Amino acid sequence: MSTASIAPVFTDLTVGQDIGSRSITVTRQDLVKYAGASGDFNPIHWNEAFATGVGLPGVIAHGMFTMGAAVQLVTDWAGDPAAVVDYQTRFTKPVLVTDTTGTEEPGAVIEVSGAIGALDADAGTVRVDLTVVYAGQKVLVKAQAVVRLA
Amino acid sequence: MTINPDLQGRSYPAAEVYDVGREKIREFARAVKATHPAHFDLEAAKALGHRDLVAPPTFAIIIAQRADAQLIEDPESGIDFSRVVHADQRFIHHRPIVAGDRLVAELHVDGVRAMGGGAMITTRSEIFVLTGDGTAGSGVSREAVSTTTSSILVRGEGQ
Numbered sequence: 001m002s003t004a005s006i007a008p009v010f011t012d013l014t015v016g017q018d019i020g021s022r023s024i025t026v027t028r029q030d031l032v033k034y035a036g037a038s039g040d041f042n043p044i045h046w047n048e049a050f051a052t053g054v055g056l057p058g059v060i061a062h063g064m065f066t067m068g069a070a071v072q073l074v075t076d077w078a079g080d081p082a083a084v085v086d087y088q089t090r091f092t093k094p095v096l097v098t099d100t101t102g103t104e105e106p107g108a109v110i111e112v113s114g115a116i117g118a119l120d121a122d123a124g125t126v127r128v129d130l131t132v133v134y135a136g137q138k139v140l141v142k143a144q145a146v147v148r149l150a
Numbered sequence: 151m152t153i154n155p156d157l158q159g160r161s162y163p164a165a166e167v168y169d170v171g172r173e174k175i176r177e178f179a180r181a182v183k184a185t186h187p188a189h190f191d192l193e194a195a196k197a198l199g200h201r202d203l204v205a206p207p208t209f210a211i212i213i214a215q216r217a218d219a220q221l222i223e224d225p226e227s228g229i230d231f232s233r234v235v236h237a238d239q240r241f242i243h244h245r246p247i248v249a250g251d252r253l254v255a256e257l258h259v260d261g262v263r264a265m266g267g268g269a270m271i272t273t274r275s276e277i278f279v280l281t282g283d284g285t286a287g288s289g290v291s292r293e294a295v296s297t298t299t300s301s302i303l304v305r306g307e308g309q
Contacts, residue, residue, distance in 0.1 A: 037181035063236040068182030068208040084207040088240035
């Protein structure tokens with residue numbers, strides 16, 4: 001039924017342990033979908049002329065798109081989306097999404113990897129630290145998800 | 151454009167109710183490229199002990215940004231939305247959001263600090279689920295679901 005991995009066991013985990021990595025491809029259509037799903041219609045996320053007019057290099061992804069997509073690595077590792085009890089990040093660099101409409105090419109590729117940053121045996125929680133990189137630069141900083149294991 | 155420093159400490163009470171629907175959870179999950187079956191398949195969600203489809207960890211941003219809009223659209227705030235940059239975001243979940251929840255958010259302005267010609271504004275939304283059907287005598291109460299905090303940078307002229 002479930003494609004999720006087998007849930008991790010607290011006592012098997014160590015600080016620094018890798019939980020995996022994945023690539024997230026992003027197109028302009030993905031940003032339009034995120035705008036509709038979230039209700040954030042700021043035109044810097046879908047209109048080139050508007051974005052450049054306010055001094056951006058082009059259309060950029062919603063920070064919340066990147067934050068929301070990056071945590072899927074943790075959700076799938078934990079085996080239950082509800083296990084993520086605390087999730088935070090700072091947004092440091094924009095993800096520029098080029099217009100590749102009509103091609104099979106992504107407009108941007110975001111690389112996400114995660115490692116265990118801390119273990120709290122009393123609370124039964126694990127802090128996963130995410131590294132989220134676009135074009136060789138970290139776009140999220142202090143991206144940390146706290147997971148409560150069953 | 152100057153940000154009103156008196157915003158700090160201001161609160162906006164819970165306004166309209168947000169009804170969490172299954173299709174909205176599915177739509178939001180697809181939009182953040184989530185594939186976990188607990189967002190899509192009722193049986194998968196129930197197998198994990200949830201009453202209904204589970205929202206992704208950042209779903210509460212929908213409710214939080216609606217609450218933030220009260221501040222941004224408040225003519226007294228002095229915030230120009232076209233100059234707003236999202237600086238940081240946090241979600242603390244006291245219990246998962248699931249389809250069927252009826253949510254309300256209280257907005258608190260926790261910090262306003264001048265940054266160059268602009269300002270950094272930190273807001274907190276306390277999100278509650280309503281229980282009971284809302285009719286008189288049915289004992290409507292509310293339970294804490296999520297606390298979201300967000301900082302926005304309002305760029306000054308020339309920034």
